[in-house]
Every structure is written in C-alpha cells, then in structure tokens.
Amino acid sequence: MLRCVALALACASCRASLFASLVETHDDDAPADRREAAATPEAPPSKRDVLAWRSRLERKRACVSSGVGAFYLYHARKAAGTSLRAALQHAAKRSRVDYLETEGLSIDARFLGLRSVITVVSLRDPVRRVLSMYWYEHVGWHDGVTHDHSKLRTLRSWADEWVEGSAWKREFEKKHPGNVYVEVENYFTKMLTGWNRDGRGEALDGASLASAKAALDRFDFVFIVERGRRANHTRLLWDALGYELPLTSELRGDESAKARLRPKLAADEADVVRFLEARNALDAALYAYALALDDDRVAASAAPAPRTRGERPPCEKPPLRQLKPKTGIFRPPGHKH
Ligand SMILES: *[C@@H]1O[C@H](CO)[C@@H](O)[C@H](O)[C@H]1NC(C)=O
Numbered sequence: 001m002l003r004c005v006a007l008a009l010a011c012a013s014c015r016a017s018l019f020a021s022l023v024e025t026h027d028d029d030a031p032a033d034r035r036e037a038a039a040t041p042e043a044p045p046s047k048r049d050v051l052a053w054r055s056r057l058e059r060k061r062a063c064v065s066s067g068v069g070a071f072y073l074y075h076a077r078k079a080a081g082t083s084l085r086a087a088l089q090h091a092a093k094r095s096r097v098d099y100l101e102t103e104g105l106s107i108d109a110r111f112l113g114l115r116s117v118i119t120v121v122s123l124r125d126p127v128r129r130v131l132s133m134y135w136y137e138h139v140g141w142h143d144g145v146t147h148d149h150s151k152l153r154t155l156r157s158w159a160d161e162w163v164e165g166s167a168w169k170r171e172f173e174k175k176h177p178g179n180v181y182v183e184v185e186n187y188f189t190k191m192l193t194g195w196n197r198d199g200r201g202e203a204l205d206g207a208s209l210a211s212a213k214a215a216l217d218r219f220d221f222v223f224i225v226e227r228g229r230r231a232n233h234t235r236l237l238w239d240a241l242g243y244e245l246p247l248t249s250e251l252r253g254d255e256s257a258k259a260r261l262r263p264k265l266a267a268d269e270a271d272v273v274r275f276l277e278a279r280n281a282l283d284a285a286l287y288a289y290a291l292a293l294d295d296d297r298v299a300a301s302a303a304p305a306p307r308t309r310g311e312r313p314p315c316e317k318p319p320l321r322q323l324k325p326k327t328g329i330f331r332p333p334g335h336k337h
Contacts, residue, residue, distance in 0.1 A: 053217070069315060070092065072117050081103065105179060106197070108326045114318050123224050152261075154266065173199055178197050209282045232298045
C-alpha cells in the first residue's frame, strides 16, 4: 500500500487513495482484472530494451539529482494526471530542476529525446476513461457548476458528437490542430503520435499504433491507473522520482451526480460502452502493450541495478525556450459541448 512519508505532500488525503476511488468506482460493471485478462497479449519489448530503459533512467536520475535537467509530465486527461503533477512538481522542487507539462495537445516528440529530462505519462482503461470524461467534464460542468441542464447531453448524444466523422468533431479538428482535449476514440494513440497536427484529423491505422507503442517505450515511467495500488508499480514511480513519495488523491468528481442523473442520461450505458469499445480497438491494443511493458519493467527492476561504469555522458539543460510553447493546458473553446 502507499505509505505516507514524513516529508511528503499534504498527507491527509493519502489514505483515501486515488486509485482506490478510480478502480473501485467501476467494480460493479467491469472488474479491471477481468479486462486485463481479456486483453490480447502483445509482443513484449525485448529484454535488451528493458535494460536500456533502466540504464537510461539511471543516467537521467544522476543528472536531475545534480540539478541539471527537468521532469516532464505528458498529462493524459482523466487518468490520474493531477496526482502525478503534484508528485513530479514536488520532485522537481526538491532537485531544483524545471517541471514541464503538456495537457490537451498531442505530444511533441522532442520531449522524449532529451538526455536529462525524466518523462512520465499515464494510461487507463480506454473506455472507462471516456466515461469519466463524460461524467466529470461534461455533466460535472453543466450540472455541478453552471446548473444549466438545457446544455446537458445524454451519454449517447455526447459520444455521437465527439466521435470521429461527426460534423461537430470535424469542425473542431479543423479549428484546433493538435488538440486532443476531448477525445472519445483512441485518445491514447492520438496523444502519443502527435495526431491532427495540421487539422486534417487523419485516420489512424496499424502504423499509428506502432508509433504510439514506440513513444511509450521512450517514457521513463508509464503509470497505469488500474495498477496504482500495486507496490511493484509504485516502486517504478519512486525510482523515477528518486525517492518515495505517495501519490495524493486529487480526483475531482461527483459520484452523487452520477447516481442521480444516470437514469436520465445514461440508461443505455451498456450499449454506449459496446459502441466505444468497437471504436477504441487501437487504444485497447496499446493499453495491453502498456501492461506488458509494465510487467517487463517491474521484473527488470527487481534484479540488482546495472553498474554504471566509466564516465557518465554529459548532462544537458533542456532547451526551455523551444519547449515552453508546447507546455501548459490546451483547453479549447467548445470543450464542454
Ligand atoms: C506485481 O505485483 C502484483 C501484485 O500486486 C503481482 O500480481 C504481479 O505478478 C507483480 N509483477 C511482477 C512482474 O512481479
């Protein structure tokens, strides 16, 4: 279990683990374990890749702990991003290095090739994530914040508006190149491949999946929400941070709104889930790949650390001026639609 260490963040919320809430909320209809088991097994990365990952992280850690480098979070929406932000900001402050983050814009691959930048991303069951977007982003806004129910769509109508090919979505893509703030279809694949750079909303294919997997490989830590309570998974985060820091729960949500409005807005949730599953095949494969990658990394990190021999390659200050325009939250008008 996540322990609260003395120096950590505000610890009051540690016990109510974010992952407990994220995982258990949905125990009723889709046990994470069963979904994991049903996922298609993917060819795991080779052993050599995992060893390369480990020595790369080791080198980056040496740079960051000497005060040269940065932490970078690619903030996947509705997938524990806020909690990871708190952890990485804490770690960056501790090492006196920069903290960089991108949310809502598909990734710029430059972030993944930097010698002294420790990179983190998160994944979650793709369809669960979409449902969470609906309840917390759309319903949470119109019901909980503006109290204007006239703007409230049913889950079905919301999904139909945001799915690829709808008139609304096509227009949105044209207006907001590179934006992935609201995606209901293969969000993870899109965000990791720099999708819609020029507003064309290009179709995804097997090559997109392959390049999303390659991007995942380049991240130093890939957090998986459904594994957030596994000690061997949390250990990998601590290895990236350089010390043990529990994740605090920053989940924004309103379960009571969901209970109250579900009969009116999502009586047909099971149908919509099937629709979304059919539309998220690439993300399902990517998620399965992330689980296999995590298994390999967990196994590799159980062995003693590889000896770093000889002199270290030089550390590099990240090119902040070039990177800054690609950091921040990219929240386009119309995202509550
Ligand atoms: C990590 O821990 C879980 C239990 O929390 C266990 O089921 C799994 O096999 C472990 N993974 C590895 C690679 O040892």
